[in-house]
Amino acid sequence: QVQLVESGGGLVQTGGSLRLSCAASGRALNTYAMGMGWFRQAPGMEREFVGFISWTGGTTRYADSMKGRFTISRVNAEDSALVHLQMISLKPEDAGVYYCAAVRKVGVFKSPEDYDYWGQGTQVTVSS
Numbered sequence: 001q002v003q004l005v006e007s008g009g010g011l012v013q014t015g016g017s018l019r020l021s022c023a024a025s026g027r028a029l030n031t032y033a034m035g036m037g038w039f040r041q042a043p044g045m046e047r048e049f050v051g052f053i054s055w056t057g058g059t060t061r062y063a064d065s066m067k068g069r070f071t072i073s074r075v076n077a078e079d080s081a082l083v084h085l086q087m088i089s090l091k092p093e094d095a096g097v098y099y100c101a102a103v104r105k106v107g108v109f110k111s112p113e114d115y116d117y118w119g120q121g122t123q124v125t126v127s128s
Contacts, residue, residue, distance in 0.1 A: 002026035002034070002102050002117040009098060009122030012090055020085040020122060022100030027079050032104040035059075036074060036083045039112055040124070042096040049110040050098070053083065061108050092128045097121040 008020040022036065033055035041047040051062040053072040060072050069090075074083040083100060101115035109115065 002028050004100050004102060004117055004119035006098065006100050006119045006122040009124045011125045011127060014091060014126055014128050016090050016126075017086070017088045018090065018124060019087070020098055020100075020124070022083040022085075022119060024081040024083065024100070024102060025079060026117075028104070029076075029081055029102065030079055033106070034081075034102045034104060035107075035109070036072075036081070037101045037103065037109065037115060038070075038072060038083075038085045038098060039101060040094075040096040040098045041121075042093075045096070047099070047112045049112075051085065052108055052110065054108070059108060061110070063110075087124075090124075090126045092126045095124055095126045097123055 005023045035054045037052045038050040039047045051072045053060050071086045099121045100119045102117040103115045
């Protein structure tokens with residue numbers, strides 16, 4: 001089992017910055033060398049891909065609208081990992097609940113259905 005806990009959400013003005021964190025724990029993290037994804041979901045909308053980082057951190061991918069504004073990083077430890085999502089130049093359309101997720105399969109995955117574990121989410125609100 002893997003537990004994921006997001007933090008760092010809040011209210012920010014348009015153009016502002018925010019850093020979200022995801023504390024991941026569980027032996028399976030190391031066993032499967034799990035990649036981590038970030039997703040967001042606005043009210044009434046489907047959950048959408050934000051970005052991905054591989055187990056080593058050597059591979060990152062971002063949704064087109066986030067490129068250049070969002071950066072994912074991670075630090076691994078024994079049976080745990082801390083994954084950050086740094087967001088700059090925030091826009092009102094960036095608002096939503098942000099989730100981190102972990103995937104056991106090797107590769108880069110952008111679909112929520114590919115992920116095996118999810119956090120509870122953290123709310124981001126961007127005021128105009």
